Amino acid sequence: MLKILSFELKYRFKRPATWGYWAAMFLLSILLATNGSVSIGSGSSEKIFVNGPTQAGAFIAIMCTLGAMLATAVMGVPVYRDIEHKTQNYYFSYPISEKGYLMGRFWGSFIALIFIGSGILMGHILGCWISKTFEVGNNAERVGPFNILYYLWPYLIIGVPNLFFAGSLFFSLVALTKRVFVTYAGGVMLLVGYLIASSLMTDLDNKTLAAIVDPFAINALDDLVRYWTVSEQNTRYFPLAGNLLWNRLLWVSVGLLPLLYLLFRFDFRRFLEAKAAKGLFKKRQKVAKQSLVADKIDLQRILAINPTTSSLSGWKGIKTMVGMAKLEFRNIVRDPFFIAILLAAALFMFLDMQYAGMLYGTDSLPTTFLMLETKDSTFYFIVIILIIFITGEVVNRDRTFNFHLIADALPLPNWLVYGSKFLAMIGIMLFIPVIGILCGMAWQTIQGYFDYNLPLYLQGYAVPVLQWTFLTMITFLIHTLVNNKMTGHAVNIAFWAVLYGTRAFSEYNYSLLYFNAVPTGAFSDMNGFGYLTNTIAYLLCWGGLSAVFLVIGNLFWTRGTETNFKNRWQLAMQRFRPMTGALLSVFTLVWLGAAGYIYYNQSVANRYRTAEENRELAVEYEQKYRKYYLRPQPKVTSVKVEVDLHPKQRMMDAHGRFVIKNKHNRPLDSLILNVGSGFPHYTMSLKINGVEPKKILNDSIQRFYIYKLPQTLLPNDTAVMEITSHGEFRGFRNGGESQFTVAENGTFLNHGDLFPGIGYSAQSEMSSERYRKKYKLPIREFDTPARTDSVGLKNFLFSQEGDWITFEGTVSTDPDQIAIMPGYLQKEWTENGRKYFTYKQNEVMDMFFNVASARYAVHRETIKNADGQDIKVEIFHHPTHNKNMSHFMAGLKDALKYCSANFTPYQFKQMRILEFPRYRTFAQSFPNTIMYSEDFGFLADFSDPNQTNYAYYVTAHEVAHQWWGHQVMPSFTRGGNNIAEALAEYSSHMVLHHAYGRDVMQERLKYALDQYLRGRGSESRGEQPLMDNENGSYIWYGKGTLTFYALQDMVGEQKLNGWLREYAQKTAFRQNAPFTTTDEWYNSIYAQTPDSLKYFVEDCIKKIALYENKVTNVEATPLKGDQYKVKLSVETKKLYYDKTGKEIAQGKTPNYIDIGVFAEETKNKLGMKQKVPLYLQKHKLTPGKHTIELVVKGKPIKGGIDPYNKLIDRMSDDNVTKVEVL
């Protein structure tokens, strides 16, 4: 057995396939380690090291499923090989036992498989090292300290058993059936089985079953680490116990079974003999007879049959070529390697499909474009690797079988042989999308979604198919020139690794330098594939170049045994015909023509700047013009605009009439304008009171201008500023043509895109501290002025150029579109084949307006607000995106009612939601308008009540901004945005609280807590409390939610809302400086908070305080009746941190903390999981250990401390535990 084993090993390690598989695993792992997001549990948390024991383990487990697919190829062949290579003749004669033979073959191959799997480990280790050392990829900051055991342990307990299970299964299948094909069938079955199982398991309550029956143990791991904290994930090994242990035992045994069966039942001789002997014996008998017949055949007659065509040119040649291509195609698709890799690609596609479009943990409908997009990640890379290897096989096919001396001497022109091989590859290019599309449609079907969009599928694959074809063309050339299959593979892989590596990891991003880079826009239901000129130009460019490669490859096509490059060169020259020259010139022309066109568009018609140049520009901007920061400027008080949108031409013309006023107490003689428009080609002209002012400073590079006012503007003087502007896109720019602003269908422009801003805009400054240091710019602790800053207090946070304004305007667009601006529609009409709309805002608003235009369908309702007022509510949406209207509508209604009832009256008589294409994913609140991305709920699947209904929740948040942000406008001082965001988030959570009930809120609160805790981990400038936080969205959303939700829970919702109402009444539409600050906000709450709770307000708003609450034990003793005496042992701690995250103090004083005891979970009326408290009360607990005894009615199931996660708790999962009933 050992001899067979060592032979098997030697054989394996001499086979290029072994190294090829290893290299594939290795390279894929490097790629995924640096750029991927292969993870389980809460692996997305940025504090969790990608190379820690959990995530490295998860990576290995997931990648080993791919390894299991490879097992089909590796484990299936060793036994079959003896039949195929006819070694049966002598294997008979050796003194080996059947068991020895089988075990030798098995373990030899299995060791090879383990070796191949080690590529995963090494690739990941190297990938992490690369990303940390060179700070490339998106995981650089997530690489922790390296520990080899973090890799070996999971490989040992997860990877190796998985490989063993799959390997033994495939090995035995072949040994028993003698057919290699069954392993592929087995592989497919395993894959399909796993997919069906894991989709069924999501519906199963019984996680234990799910954890045990998954052969790859991924569900088991997921279940295991689900509640592990960051630090645990970074230090703890998977314990081989519980479900994981059972899972491993089960599947290793399942793997052992066929192997044992084989050992005791396998008949060695029958296996090897059966097939060969049958045919041979029969034939021997006939040989003699046949000889007689043979002699009668007239050789001369046979030989006299002449080739009927003297040459294979023209039609006959083409026909022959197609025939040969078909043969070659069949050869490829029957290749086990091809099948195995394609299966793996499909597997990854399915894995990606599960998460396609997922947001807040909520599934999206499996729309065709989402299915299509799953091809762009791992699938795409696997296909590239596949193509490189398959091309190598195809180019070297005759040589591999040693048939080339015969084949090469056949009277076939080179182009015919070469062409047939290329044609076969084209067949493969067309075959791969079929697989991809079938996967997509299969997933859609599994999900019960039958709206397959086949034309879209086909369009979506057009560009990749062409890219893959170009890739094949250059691979042909490389393989032909290298003239050795394995070296060819290596050169090709190296070529692509360098090309993709540089493109992905370096700043050099001029697409024309990257062969096969084709810019494509995302697909949007609204705007289709959008702008395509650049896509076509790039396809022509690379197509031309690839065709040149292909022709050159044909010239150097290897025929015969010549390897000397000098001779091959001469041969190529010999083969050069006028036709070759003609083809080469045509293709070169196409290539250079397209390249020239691209260069013209990117570098002549548009300006291209390198990343370095962009940084230098930002540095220069700050150095030159920072001195104008918050320099007193006139403020806009009234706006009247006319905007002409030309969506098809990607163009706009605007005219704005602004009344500006000197609100300062000193005269102003100049006006500063900065252009921040998204239009790359933007011109404007300015008139003040009808006169063109003189430019004092004209920096068209920085788009920064200073004008001398015709008349000095005295305090409280006003003037009329008229701006006429024109913006357009010309051709296309490097890196793809963004359609963020003007799309053929789905234009969304901010006022900054239409008109210049007044004053110096600090937003264009460089924010990265790393680069600020590098360019010697001052490092600032804060970006905004202090809360006492007299200038800051005089400015609005969101618009320094105007305070409250009046607004009216007319907008025109294409005749089939609806264009919308703030205000009430006054009239609409058609003129000169264009559609016009006039809007007027009757109320004042902040200077934050937008223009949108698209072919909208409109959903309209009128609702009665809490104060009895009618509010017109409209949703402007893409006609087919009408599935979730009720959710948006409910969010609008409930939030309008809640805020009107609890805070101040709603300032407008209408509210709108406008959908825009999914090039950007966000929702943003403008006065009486919410801009909503196509991707943000219109196509989500809200059918599972336990998945976040973010259409409802986000709408409520954005509606609340009509109060917090559009009524209460913070001043331009430190912390201001927390007022708007934290209160909007609080309001939306109270809307949820009322809609769903208190007892389901834990899910949301935990989400907020998670957001905050994860955010802290990736804070780069230092964490600030709510009072001072300027940019940390995790603070104003996550911590803000928890702070105010917990506060209303402590002081009472009505009370807190009363304080907030008072604050809003004081500050809403405040006309004069000082505008509100977090000081005013804080004090209005703090002053009214009972003394006993003041600590909580301080902790939450002014400090960084985190609890560590934990339940250690809950026991219950049944009393008489249905009563139980419950004893809870809990522990509480409160820690204070500085901004770097260092612990600075421990809380000593008591805190109010919920203690709860719960019965079995039930469902609320919406079907959401809901807790059933038997007891839920606040206890005043000093930090330390406590034992609490109480009596409840009903059988307690769970109990603990702060069970709803209202407090900011560093470990939120140890708050509740199962009750032990004594």
Added chain:
Amino acid sequence: MACFSIFVKTIKSKNLSLMQLIIQNLSKTYSNNVQALKDVSLTINRGMFGLLGPNGAGKSSLMRTIATLQEADSGSISLGDIDVLRDKDSVRKLLGYLPQEFGVYPRVSAETMLDHIADLKGITNRGERKEVVQGLLQKVNLYDARKKNLGTYSGGMKQRFGIAQALIGNPQLIIVDEPTAGLDPAERNRFHNLLSEIGENTIVILSTHIVEDVTNLCSDMAIICLGEVVAKGNPNELVRSLEGKVFKKSIEKAELDQYREDYEVISTSLKMGKTQIRVVADEPLLGFETATPDLEDVYFSEITKRQGLAV
């Protein structure tokens, strides 16, 4: 139909009778500095031409060069008015080539593969193709195994398949490199008959290191050694040149080394437990019997001169 075929054949034959393969001053050095061919010049006419030489003599290199599969450093080859080294496509249309070593597509049957090759060689008519393939399969005695995958073929069967493919499409120049390797005596015989039948009208170049094959089959031949042509001509004439110059003697094995020093020993063989040596000398030798020279003696004497004792 039959008449028509014959008519066509006759015309072709006429053309062919004028056709000669002329190799002039052909040289080739591989990149590892092995000089495979040194100034080889040969003129080969219709009929069987034997190319005799030890392993590694350059036979295969020469044949591959003629078969358009390899470039030459210098020299020229012409087939009729075709420049073989340049106009490869024209040569390939007339060529039937059986390489010394070749593999097969394991999962294709012989019949399918031959049909495919016939198609590639330009026999477009399905019926004719079938006739050729079936006929050749019978001729090489593979008819019964025609449906079996080539991967299951034994060495001899594979070799016969190779012969069949070389004969498809009425080749005018047939190059067979060590064709009888792996064939049993009966098959070898049949193959020789086949070749000589073909050789009546075409140029057949047969490379081998088995002297007997050449003796039996070829009217013309060359001996090649270390890349050089060391002898060429009609086998009988070559044998005649050694008339009266070959002597034999039975000796003890232990004496062999001494004899090698003293005489030009061209071959040794065992006869009834004793070693028999053959030597070449211009004058009769004392103690030696005069032997009747054969082609083997010619071969060995040429080889021995250049390479030392061959056998």
